[in-house]
Amino acid sequence: DAGVIQSPRHEVTEMGQEVTLRCKPISGHDYLFWYRQTMMRGLELLIYFNNNVPIDDSGMPEDRFSAKMPNASFSTLKIQPSEPRDSAVYFCASSLVGQGNSPLHFGNGTRLTVT
Amino acid sequence: ILNVEQSPQSLHVQEGDSTNFTCSFPSSNFYALHWYRWETAKSPEALFVMTLNGDEKKKGRISATLNTKEGYSYLYIKGSQPEDSATYLCATNFGNEKLTFGTGTRLTIIP
Numbered sequence: 001d002a003g004v005i006q007s008p009r010h011e012v013t014e015m016g017q018e019v020t021l022r023c024k025p026i027s028g029h030d031y032l033f034w035y036r037q038t039m040m041r042g043l044e045l046l047i048y049f050n051n052n053v054p055i056d057d058s059g060m061p062e063d064r065f066s067a068k069m070p071n072a073s074f075s076t077l078k079i080q081p082s083e084p085r086d087s088a089v090y091f092c093a094s095s096l097v098g099q100g101n102s103p104l105h106f107g108n109g110t111r112l113t114v115t
Numbered sequence: 116i117l118n119v120e121q122s123p124q125s126l127h128v129q130e131g132d133s134t135n136f137t138c139s140f141p142s143s144n145f146y147a148l149h150w151y152r153w154e155t156a157k158s159p160e161a162l163f164v165m166t167l168n169g170d171e172k173k174k175g176r177i178s179a180t181l182n183t184k185e186g187y188s189y190l191y192i193k194g195s196q197p198e199d200s201a202t203y204l205c206a207t208n209f210g211n212e213k214l215t216f217g218t219g220t221r222l223t224i225i226p
Contacts, residue, residue, distance in 0.1 A: 042218040
């Protein structure tokens, strides 16, 4: 089991550019979560999917953020256009079942820096 | 707003000593309580998932208890070792899949 795989590990981009973060969840996990880690707010849930369907995107900060899960093994988080305040570590996590009964398995994160 | 509070924010403990810290959460609509260990430059790793009032779980020198009626959980580390240095996060949900995380307790073990 390779675990949750995120790419890239680091991304440095200029303000206004489009950024795409990628995630491959653990095979067989029904839930996928995108979190953002900042010093000020800790780990914030942005959006989560169940069986590839977005369930709750209320944590997505604004329309510049979008996420997709075209199949069970791949998800993207896109920021367009990016802004310096988007700089953070973005984590993807997956879990086997819902209702909080099973632990989250986190990827290694993508550290995004927007200059 | 559903808040998960952790205390203390940071803690320095002498190697060999035992320690504990707290996670508190609203007791209404509780469903599950998670503990994660987060080492610097790595990603959070799950320690425990607890759902029942009075639950106690143990993994090696680390254990956790849960009181859902009063809304708190304790994490205990017995005989701290340098490799225990990490940030310990708790998280809870309220009947759905959305885990709300606390801001963590940063533990430093002094050799």
